[in-house]
Amino acid sequence: MLNPDLVGRTFTSADSVTVTKEAIQKFASVLGETNLDIAPPTFAISITLDQSQNLLQDSGLDWTRVVHGEQKFEIKRPIVAGDIFKCSSTIESARNVAGNEIVTVRSDLHADSDLVVSTWSTLVVRA
Amino acid sequence: MVDVGRARMSTFITGQELPATTFIINRALLVNYANASGDQNPIHQDEVFAKSVGLPDVIAHGMLTMGLAGKYLSDLSGAENVIEFSAKFIKPVVVPVNTDVELIVSGKVGEIIDGRAKIELLAICNEVKVLGVAKGVIKL
Numbered sequence: 001m002l003n004p005d006l007v008g009r010t011f012t013s014a015d016s017v018t019v020t021k022e023a024i025q026k027f028a029s030v031l032g033e034t035n036l037d038i039a040p041p042t043f044a045i046s047i048t049l050d051q052s053q054n055l056l057q058d059s060g061l062d063w064t065r066v067v068h069g070e071q072k073f074e075i076k077r078p079i080v081a082g083d084i085f086k087c088s089s090t091i092e093s094a095r096n097v098a099g100n101e102i103v104t105v106r107s108d109l110h111a112d113s114d115l116v117v118s119t120w121s122t123l124v125v126r127a
Numbered sequence: 128m129v130d131v132g133r134a135r136m137s138t139f140i141t142g143q144e145l146p147a148t149t150f151i152i153n154r155a156l157l158v159n160y161a162n163a164s165g166d167q168n169p170i171h172q173d174e175v176f177a178k179s180v181g182l183p184d185v186i187a188h189g190m191l192t193m194g195l196a197g198k199y200l201s202d203l204s205g206a207e208n209v210i211e212f213s214a215k216f217i218k219p220v221v222v223p224v225n226t227d228v229e230l231i232v233s234g235k236v237g238e239i240i241d242g243r244a245k246i247e248l249l250a251i252c253n254e255v256k257v258l259g260v261a262k263g264v265i266k267l
Contacts, residue, residue, distance in 0.1 A: 026163040030156065031194045033201055041197040041209040041263070045190050046164045068189045072213035078206060120213075 002094050002103055002125075003060040011055035012088040017047050021081035039079035044117040045071070048107035051087035052121065059091070061103060062125055069102065070122035076115055083116065085109040092120070099127030139236045139244050139267065147233035148202065150195040152187050152222055152252075160191045174224065184223050189216035192230060192257055196250050199232040203246065204265035210243070215259035220252050228252060242267045 024043065025036045033040050053063060089107045096102070102124055109117045157171050166188055169176040177185045193214050200209045222228050230252050237245035248261035 023163075028206075030159045030163045031191075031198045032150070033198055033206060035201070035206050038206055040194065040206055041200060041212045042190060042194040046166075049190075050165055068216055070213070070215045071190065071193060073211065075210050075212075122215075 001060055001062075002091070002101060004094065006056075006059050007091050007094050010088050010090040013051055013055060013086055017051070017085045017087065019047075019079055019081055019083040019085070024079070024081055037080070041073060041075060042071075043079055044073060044075075044109060044119050045121075047085060047109060048087060048089070048117075048119045049121065052089040052105050052107050055087070055089045056091070056105065061101075061123070065126045067124045067126060068121065069124040070104075070120075072120040074118045076117065079109075079116060083111050085111055085116070101125040139239060141236055141239055143236040145203070145234040145236065145246070147231050148199050150198070150230040150232065152191070152195075152220060152228045152230055153226060154185065154222060154224060157185065157187060157191065157222060160188055160194070164188065164190065166190065182219070182221075184221050187220035187222055187228075189219075192216070192220055192250060192252075193261075195230055196232050196248050196258060196261055197263075199234065199248065200246060200263040200265060203234070204267070208266040209263055210266055211264035212262075214248070214250075214261035216257075217259040218252075218255050218257045220257050230257070237262070239267070 024039045027043050028036045028040050089105055092104045092106050094103045104122045107119045161167050171188050174185050233249050234246045237247050243264055246263045250258040
């Protein structure tokens with residue numbers, strides 16, 4: 001179970017992630033996007049899901065039982081090749097519904113001091 | 128090249144129904160999405176594993192379904208003008224072997240405020256709604 005003391009806490013990655021042209025093109029092509037020069041609206045998930053999983057690996061959350069329940073993106077500007085991001089993940093809420101834990105994790109991608117994309121992933125940890 | 132989406136966008140009015148786009152989801156696409164996104168969870172590729180955890184068969188990544196709905200938004204406004212996008216994953220998209228599963232995405236124009244339009248999305252697979260309260264906000 002998620003350690004309840006962690007709700008509201010923010011964890012920031014020590015390492016940064018550099019977005020490559022290849023990564024954008026690969027992601028955009030799979031979705032059939034016509035513009036391969038900027039990241040599609042959902043591209044940030046390929047960074048934030050992995051980053052948040054690393055940042056929250058000692059949180060008590062059982063990642064093997066996690067089902068993705070809900071997802072939201074706020075995009076200040078499109079992600080482009082060469083962007084170097086630091087990811088910070090915050091456990092915004094955690095509640096228990098019929099034995100399932102429902103945890104919402106917000107992850108922000110900053111390039112220098114600019115917030116570029118925020119993602120909210122609602123994860124359902126099955127009982 | 129004539130940009131059909133943008134030409135249409137300048138005339139958006141609240142309540143307007145937007146034409147549907149059909150996307151094909153098959154096992155090959157799931158492998159390609161897994162490689163592009165880094166999500167290699169075996170429930171999206173391995174039938175034996177998927178069934179062992181109680182699923183009817185391999186299921187699509189929720190984020191693949193949402194990504195395709197995102198492509199629908201990009202077609203309307205250009206990817207650079209999509210500024211918000213959210214959805215709930217309410218039903219799995221089951222992808223049997225050697226099968227092309229159709230995902231039908233359509234939209235309806237919601238509120239238009241300050242040059243930004245809310246687009247309410249409907250994503251249907253085998254006559255079942257697979258995304259809940261799916262919506263995007265695009266810059267006009």
